[in-house]
Structure formats: structure tokens, C-alpha cells
Amino acid sequence: MSRRSLIGEALASVPSEPSATPAPETPATPRPNFTNKRLEAFGEAARIVKRPTIRLKPAECSIWPGNARDYSMLDEFRLRSLIDSILAEGGNRVPAVVRRTPGGPLPYELVTGTRRHWAISWLNTNHYPDIDLIAIIEDLDDEAAFRLADIENREREDISDLERGLNYKAAVDSYYGGVQLRMAERLKISKSQLSRYIALTEIPPFIVSAFHSPMDLQAKYAEKLLPLLRDGSARAKLEAAADQIAAEQSFRRSGDEQPITGPEVLSRLVQSTTTKGRVQRATIVAPRGDAIGQVEKDQQKVLTLSLSPSNLTVDEILEALRPVIEQAKMRSTRRR
Incomplete structure (x- = not known):
């Protein structure tokens, strides 16, 4: 289903009201770039519900928490091109979508258009107080608002898979x-795609911190990392590797160096669970002096026993293992 149809469906249940102004003549078909596609889609949505646009100040809107975008992460650097575009146009060409909040602290709640809201708010406080936020008022319940916001956010490359996953999980x-x-x-998406996004929310913070940015943590990485995280031994190795990678990322940032890329971080994390590193080996000797196997201890202090007891009895095998086990217990007690 096309994005235009999805928007229409999200708004289809909204009762229509007669427009206060006649519909403008249809302009010539614009060049099909990203902005024009979004203008066309929102224009059709506005015609479907026959809602005129309004002008308001960003300070009149609260931000709906059901949107995937983390408003607190927006800043001038990330939105510089949008700020310049709004300044050149004298406002936002693509209307935001708001809904009324009777009895709320502010008259409106912003459903879509968080970047536009932030950019115009920034302009209002930086020498351009006359620029308004152009918006469409819709009567949406939370589920319809969520679907409408999701349609817009799917086109955005600056929303991380983790943000989407957290939004979908909620x-x-x-x-x-x-x-x-x-x-x-x-949402008109596959269940497997939805599951991948939601699965990503199970990734613990120590793994996320190994990536230069949450943007580098892709939904498909969960398929490789989650099985390893559920294994106790592998999880310990992952945590140690993630801490080391995070320290390297911090060092590179401080030196203005290129960060470790997402695929490289994933590769190093996975490899850390298969590399034993320095391994200590010792022979297991039976009471009669026969070598019956070998014990290995890796960097995580995990013991691996390999036995070839031949003709020994069970009691003789256990007697040979006793000093190995006691020594391991003593070392564990000293570490505590």
C-alpha cells in the first residue's frame, strides 16, 4: 500500500467539516523529489478530511510522547538545513499535524512535525519571532495518531532503529x-520486520554504548547478538568486549578520529565470544599416575575438562578430579 493510502486510512475515521475557504486550483505537477512527495501526500490528507491549515506558535503545542522521535536529541547542528529552508520559505511548507487538548496545559498537542516544531521554536528565540508553525488540526485517538506519525517517520533516516523499536514496543x-x-x-508491515525492531529493545545498554551512535545499531544485529546474550559465558565475553570498544570509541572522539563503524563493532562483539584468548592447560593425573585427560581455563576462568579414562573405575576418575575442583574453588574464594 502506498504512503498516500496509508495516510488516508489513518485519517479516514475523522469526521469531515466544511472548509472555510475554497480549494485552490491544482498546481502543475512538481518534480517528484522527497519534499514534493511529502507535500502531495499531506495535501491529499488535508483534502480527505477538509481541514484548513492554521498558524500557531510552537509554544502553544506540547509534544505527543507517542512519536518515535526523541525530541531532546534535536539540536541546531542536526536541523541546520531544515532551519535554513524554513527561514528561506518564511515557514514550513509541509504542515505539521496537531490535535486539540481540551483542559490540557497547552491548546494543542503535536502529533507529527517534531523537527519542524523544534526548528521554528529555535528561530523564534533567535531573532525570528514572527515565523509561525503551519499545522492541520485533526481529531485523532492515540492509535490513529501513532499510525500517522509512523507513516511520516518511516521516511526519516535520522530516527534510529532502536528509537523505532522502543516506539513499537510501547x-x-x-x-x-x-x-x-x-x-x-x-501498520501494513510484515510481522518479521516488526519483530526485528522490537527485539532490538532487548539489547542491553552496555552493548549500545559500544556503538558510536544508536544510529549505528541496526535492527538486523539483534538476530546475532540476542542468542549470545542469553548464554551466560558468551554474555560475559560480550560485556568485556563492549567495554573495550566503548573505551576506544571515546578515545577516537576525543582525538577527532573516525569512529569504529557499526558493522565492525558487530563483528568484534561476535568474534569475542568465539575467541578463547589466553588459555591455561594442565594434565589430569589419576591416583596411579596415569594421565586421563586435560583441563583448560580461559580468560573468563571457565574450566573445560577433556577425559579419556580408559580402564579406570568411577571412583578413580572422581579422585583424579577432586584436586582440580578444589583448586578452582579455592581460587574463586580468594577472588571474592
């Missing part, structure tokens, strides 16, 4: 009764 419980299939059908 939404599946809040709006779809915890049923991922129901949510996937409503």
Missing part, C-alpha cells in the same frame, strides 16, 4: 493488546 502493548500480528496488519 505501541503494541498500548494499542494492540500485545499482539504483534494485529499491529503489523494495521
Whole structure:
């Protein structure tokens, strides 16, 4: 289903009101670039529900928490091109979507358009107080608002897979009764794609910190990392490797060097679980002096026993293992 159809479906249940102004003549077909496609889609959405645009100040809007974008992560550097574009145009060409909040602290709540809201708010406080936020008012419940915001966010490359995953995880419980299939059908995406995003939220912070940015942590990485994280021995190795990589990332940032890329971080993490590193070996000797096997201890102090007891009895084998086990216990006690 096309993005235009998805927007129409998200807004289809909204009752229409007669427009206060006649519809403008249809302009010539613009060049099909990113901005024009979004203008066309939002223009059609506005015609479907017959809502005129309004002008308001960003200070009149609270930010709906159901949007995937983390508003606190926006800054002038990330939005510089958008700020310049809005300044050149005298406003945002693509309307934001707001809904009324009767009895709320502010008159409106912003459903889509967080970047536009931030950029115009920044301009208002930096010498351009007359620039307004152009918006469309919609009467949306939370589920419809979520779907509308998701449609817009899918085109955005500056929203991380982790942000999407956290947003989807909250939404599946809040709006779809915890049923991922129901949510996937409503969003018109595959269940496997939805599952990958949600699975990414199980990645612990110590793994996330190994990546230069959450943007580098892709949804597909969860398929390789989660099985390893569920294994106790592998998890310890992952944590040690992640700490080392995070320290290297910090060092590179301080020296203005290129960061370790996402694929390289993933590769190093996975390899850390298969590399034993320095291994200590010792022979296991039976009471009669026969060598019956070998014990190995890796860097994580994990013991691996290899036995070839031949004709020894069970009691003789256990007697040979006793000093190995006691020595390991003594070392463990000293470490505590």
C-alpha cells in the first residue's frame, strides 16, 4: 500500500467539516523529489478530511510522547538545513499535524512535525519571532495518531532503529493488546520486520554504548547478538568486549578520529565470544599416575575438562578430579 493510502486510512475515521475557504486550483505537477512527495501526500490528507491549515506558535503545542522521535536529541547542528529552508520559505511548507487538548496545559498537542516544531521554536528565540508553525488540526485517538506519525517517520533516516523499536514496543502493548500480528496488519508491515525492531529493545545498554551512535545499531544485529546474550559465558565475553570498544570509541572522539563503524563493532562483539584468548592447560593425573585427560581455563576462568579414562573405575576418575575442583574453588574464594 502506498504512503498516500496509508495516510488516508489513518485519517479516514475523522469526521469531515466544511472548509472555510475554497480549494485552490491544482498546481502543475512538481518534480517528484522527497519534499514534493511529502507535500502531495499531506495535501491529499488535508483534502480527505477538509481541514484548513492554521498558524500557531510552537509554544502553544506540547509534544505527543507517542512519536518515535526523541525530541531532546534535536539540536541546531542536526536541523541546520531544515532551519535554513524554513527561514528561506518564511515557514514550513509541509504542515505539521496537531490535535486539540481540551483542559490540557497547552491548546494543542503535536502529533507529527517534531523537527519542524523544534526548528521554528529555535528561530523564534533567535531573532525570528514572527515565523509561525503551519499545522492541520485533526481529531485523532492515540492509535490513529501513532499510525500517522509512523507513516511520516518511516521516511526519516535520522530516527534510529532502536528509537523505532522502543516506539513499537510501547505501541503494541498500548494499542494492540500485545499482539504483534494485529499491529503489523494495521501498520501494513510484515510481522518479521516488526519483530526485528522490537527485539532490538532487548539489547542491553552496555552493548549500545559500544556503538558510536544508536544510529549505528541496526535492527538486523539483534538476530546475532540476542542468542549470545542469553548464554551466560558468551554474555560475559560480550560485556568485556563492549567495554573495550566503548573505551576506544571515546578515545577516537576525543582525538577527532573516525569512529569504529557499526558493522565492525558487530563483528568484534561476535568474534569475542568465539575467541578463547589466553588459555591455561594442565594434565589430569589419576591416583596411579596415569594421565586421563586435560583441563583448560580461559580468560573468563571457565574450566573445560577433556577425559579419556580408559580402564579406570568411577571412583578413580572422581579422585583424579577432586584436586582440580578444589583448586578452582579455592581460587574463586580468594577472588571474592
